[in-house]
Amino acid sequence: MAGVAFLFAGQGSQKPGMGKALFDSSEAAKKVFDGVDAVRPGTASQCFEGTKEELGQTINTQPCVFATDLAAAAALEDLGMHPNVVAGHSLGEVAALTFAGAFSLEEGTRLIEVRAQAMADCTAKHPGAMRAVLKLDAAKVEELAHEAGEAWPVNYNSPQQTVVAGSAEACEKLDGLVKAAGGRSMKVAVSGAFHSPYMAEATEALAAYLETNPVHAPKLPVYANRTGETYPEDVAEIAALLSEQVSNPVKWTAELHAMQDAGIDTFIEVGPGHTLTGLVKRTLEGVDAVCVETPEAAEEARALVAGKGLI
Template sequence: MTKTAWVFPGQGSQAAGMGMDLLDLPEGKARFDQANAILGWSVVEICQSEEDKLSRTLYTQPCLYVVETILADWLKECGHQPDFVAGHSLGEYAALYTAGVFSFDDGLRLIKRRAELMDSASDGMMAALLGFDRDQLAEQLQQTPDAVLANDNNAGQVVISGTPAAVEAIIGSVKAKKAVKLNVSGAFHSPLMATAAAAFQKELDTVPFSTAQVPVLSNVDPTPATDAQVLKDRLNRQMTGTVRWREISLRMPEEGIERVIEVGPGKVLTGIIKRTSPNLILENIGSLADLPPAS
């Protein structure tokens, strides 16, 4: 049997119209209705709205979680099961749900609060660097206390986060093929999110976590874990910690994983993983049409 990991994308993978084919499934429609009752707004309406509205953190995060969990549940209905799961930033919540760590409702309540807190974070800036010198970046980050490595995606793509002055200083001092300032409300995955993380922890403390049914590779610690308290602690640190996706991509072949299925809209993670672990078989499940036949 081929060892398979399911991975779930985060913000940046959303697209207008995503998940609308899932309304053809009775289970999908029921899940959308369930989400509306928790959120107080319609996921279907937001997914069909203008791109700028869907891309607002407040809406993006719950919408992606709902679409990704419906796809994961339907994959299981078709007889497929992962051997490992992982999710990029927001995607870690869909991964934990898929591993049976918490219920759909509890996960969505966490996402709702996370999205509210992150949407209201007004301090800070984030920027993506592509084609850069990693040693030079590490040196500059060491010399710039108000900027950190937020997303270590692969050898040629990272995101830095921090105060606007610090991020601008890094962009100005590190040679890169491309530097792109991200359209986000705050310095996500940095110490500047400490206040939001403390507020989020109160919500997290109310949610019971169960032992994962399959190992989870977490953003802040890419070693496989199933222990409920370990997974909760890792999730608690995620808002201020680095997304260590390059290490997750390296870890998967070490664990004997041969195949990776990206569950959710787009192919962002597929492209990122390919650069780090080119021998993995990479597949995408972004819609009903992509679902493999029942096994």
């Protein structure tokens, strides 16, 4: 069985002007931006006119990418495309859950505001750093992170890319260990150690918020960063996994393999950038992967899916 997955982009994909072309050309995309603006005024203008520095602040990044992700997905739906499953990387998972009906657009926007603030607060309280480690397998990166000290693998992105988060000192030590092992260590442009134990208080904040703002059962399968598998049907378990996600590793490679095993052979990244598309291509064989952040790309994605008889 062939199938389609929408992949919702995460932090790091943001860029000035994101979503503007979709806003101008798709009424469905415009409706998403208008809906987010109704909860968080100025989000659309921040996406379209914000500087790189402004969009790089967690408190702005998360709602802006969330809005752009959902706008791209809405534009595709308006073209008659409906995914069999969805997944999102880090903050993109909140967009994926919102698309799947676990949250209304208003609820999802309020949740992403809480998430962004909680993670920014943790970053201020526990400053840290992140490194993308290339050319080494995950097991080797785990070994080197342990040797570096207060550092943890936090994004299992592809067979040859694992992101590590931790203290600045540990990450600097990791740079030398990675080089000695024949790998490459690249600084990630963030000031926090996301998806690490440094974010424990953000998990607590999200859990408390979701206790009084409950999740709805998703209308289609959503894959979870926390487990690499689909979210369970129980809404309390969904809330727990989503809360835990911010202080635990993103098992992205496992998610991709699980989707392929379930019959997914077409992966469409929605939102700014093409990071997830690249990770699919470096992880899976025999699949198609494209990114959609413009009206032209949306039409091309529709043609791809229609050509496979999946519309």
